[in-house]
Amino acid sequence: MDHQDIKSRFGIIGNSPLLNRAIDIARQVAPTDISVLIQGESGSGKEVFSHIIHQLSGRKHGPFIAVNCGAIPEGTIDSELFGHEKGSFTGAHEARKGYFEVVDGGTIFLDEVGELPLGTQARLLRVLESGEYIRVGSSKVQKTNVRVVAATNVDVYEAVKKGKFREDLYYRLNTVPLRIPSLRERKEDIVLLFRKFVVDFSDKYRSPGIQLTEDAQELLRNYSWPGNVRQLKNIAEQIAVLEKERLVNAQILSHYLPAETQSTTLPMALKDQSKENFSERDLLYKVLFDMKKDMVDLKKLVVELMQNGLNQGTMDQNSPYINQLYQDVRPSAGVLGSEEFPVNSNPTITIHNPNVSNGSNNDYLYDTQDVEEVEESLSLLDKESDLIKKALKKHKGKRKAAAQELGISERTLYRKIKDLNLD
Numbered sequence: 086m087d088h089q090d091i092k093s094r095f096g097i098i099g100n101s102p103l104l105n106r107a108i109d110i111a112r113q114v115a116p117t118d119i120s121v122l123i124q125g126e127s128g129s130g131k132e133v134f135s136h137i138i139h140q141l142s143g144r145k146h147g148p149f150i151a152v153n154c155g156a157i158p159e160g161t162i163d164s165e166l167f168g169h170e171k172g173s174f175t176g177a178h179e180a181r182k183g184y185f186e187v188v189d190g191g192t193i194f195l196d197e198v199g200e201l202p203l204g205t206q207a208r209l210l211r212v213l214e215s216g217e218y219i220r221v222g223s224s225k226v227q228k229t230n231v232r233v234v235a236a237t238n239v240d241v242y243e244a245v246k247k248g249k250f251r252e253d254l255y256y257r258l259n260t261v262p263l264r265i266p267s268l269r270e271r272k273e274d275i276v277l278l279f280r281k282f283v284v285d286f287s288d289k290y291r292s293p294g295i296q297l298t299e300d301a302q303e304l305l306r307n308y309s310w311p312g313n314v315r316q317l318k319n320i321a322e323q324i325a326v327l328e329k330e331r332l333v334n335a336q337i338l339s340h341y342l343p344a345e346t347q348s349t350t351l352p353m354a355l356k357d358q359s360k361e362n363f364s365e366r367d368l369l370y371k372v373l374f375d376m377k378k379d380m381v382d383l384k385k386l387v388v389e390l391m392q393n394g395l396n397q398g399t400m401d402q403n404s405p406y407i408n409q410l411y412q413d414v415r416p417s418a419g420v421l422g423s424e425e426f427p428v429n430s431n432p433t434i435t436i437h438n439p440n441v442s443n444g445s446n447n448d449y450l451y452d453t454q455d456v457e458e459v460e461e462s463l464s465l466l467d468k469e470s471d472l473i474k475k476a477l478k479k480h481k482g483k484r485k486a487a488a489q490e491l492g493i494s495e496r497t498l499y500r501k502i503k504d505l506n507l508d
Contacts, residue, residue, distance in 0.1 A: 099274030103266035115141035125265030128315030135194040147191030155197035173222020198235040282321035300335035
């Protein structure tokens with residue numbers, strides 16, 4: 086049976102090389118009895134391939150059952166798969182056969198196998214290795230001859246590394262891996278699939294046919310389709326039933342694509358991180374860095390004054406301020422005397438005055454040998470309070486603008502105003 090026969094028999098549409106490769110693998114592995122792990126995103130058609138494997142195998146006349154492992158509660162999954170004895174747990178009023186007993190001689194499709202609890206995984210491994218299982222509440226070992234085809238939409242190997250999936254079961258199931266391509270990997274098939282779905286739904290609901298413009302077809306190809314074929318079929322049904330315009334362009338089509346997921350495979354603009362709110366820890370870091378920057382700027386100013394001096398007019402206006410500034414920020418010799426701030430070892434500020442003669446020299450000497458150092462407060466709360474006051478003052482009490490200036494949310498600013506008693 087060639088590709089086209091399989092596609093016609095199982096309703097598969099498309100000519101993507103990745104799709105054809107998946108069909109080839111399913112066709113080759115079907116006559117054997119080895120386990121198959123089908124991997125693919127949700128809605129990509131994994132169950133269809135389980136039917137292909139069963140129908141092309143020697144078990145095609147035997148039973149087939151599909152089990153969604155993620156939809157069965159953890160407390161009852163063992164009973165569903167392996168059966169239970171009467172009275173084995175509350176509500177077990179009679180004995181019940183499990184799926185592995187019912188499907189003996191056929192094929193069982195375990196969808197979302199990655200959702201199985203670890204205890205159930207151990208039971209499944211025993212079935213795969215020896216064909217043996219035990220009902221819940223029983224001690225009698227029973228045999229079954231079932232072929233297992235499993236499927237998952239998660240990276241099982243990553244689950245193995247995280248301890249959420251048994252490694253031995255992974256390798257036992259993954260004897261032949263079969264990957265189903267996502268719809269965005271089959272761009273050449275998207276428009277063809279859409280047309281087929283629209284025709285089917287137009288016939289079903291007796292509505293006029295739908296035609297797509299070129300820009301609408303381009304939008305279909307570039308859309309990311311997180312729900313894959315299932316989502317495309319859903320969109321086609323909505324348009325066939327609800328749309329009054331039978332010639333659909335990109336603008337009309339975009340109304341049927343979910344707004345929160347209207348992403349495409351085209352390049353995306355980066356998020357403007359400058360508008361994001363900062364946490365309290367980020368605010369504290371900001372305060373510390375601003376403090377450090379202010380200290381460095383002040384030190385550089387003092388060093389520049391010490392090296393270059395001032396003229397008479399500047400001295401008259403600013404000499405008290407300069408002396409006080411030097412006292413406030415005077416660093417230790419180890420810092421000010423470093424390569425960044427080279428100074429004379431004698432901590433005396435000399436301001437040259439060319440217009441005044443005072444005995445032996447024309448300089449004003451400010452001896453700071455005996456000046457007591459004034460340490461700046463390094464309290465984070467004080468600095469945080471000061472920054473908030475400055476921001477509020479700068480924006481005339483407008484808290485929203487002040488919060489943006491500080492790089493925090495308005496709610497955080499309100500809380501800090503209350504905590505620091507700044508009302």
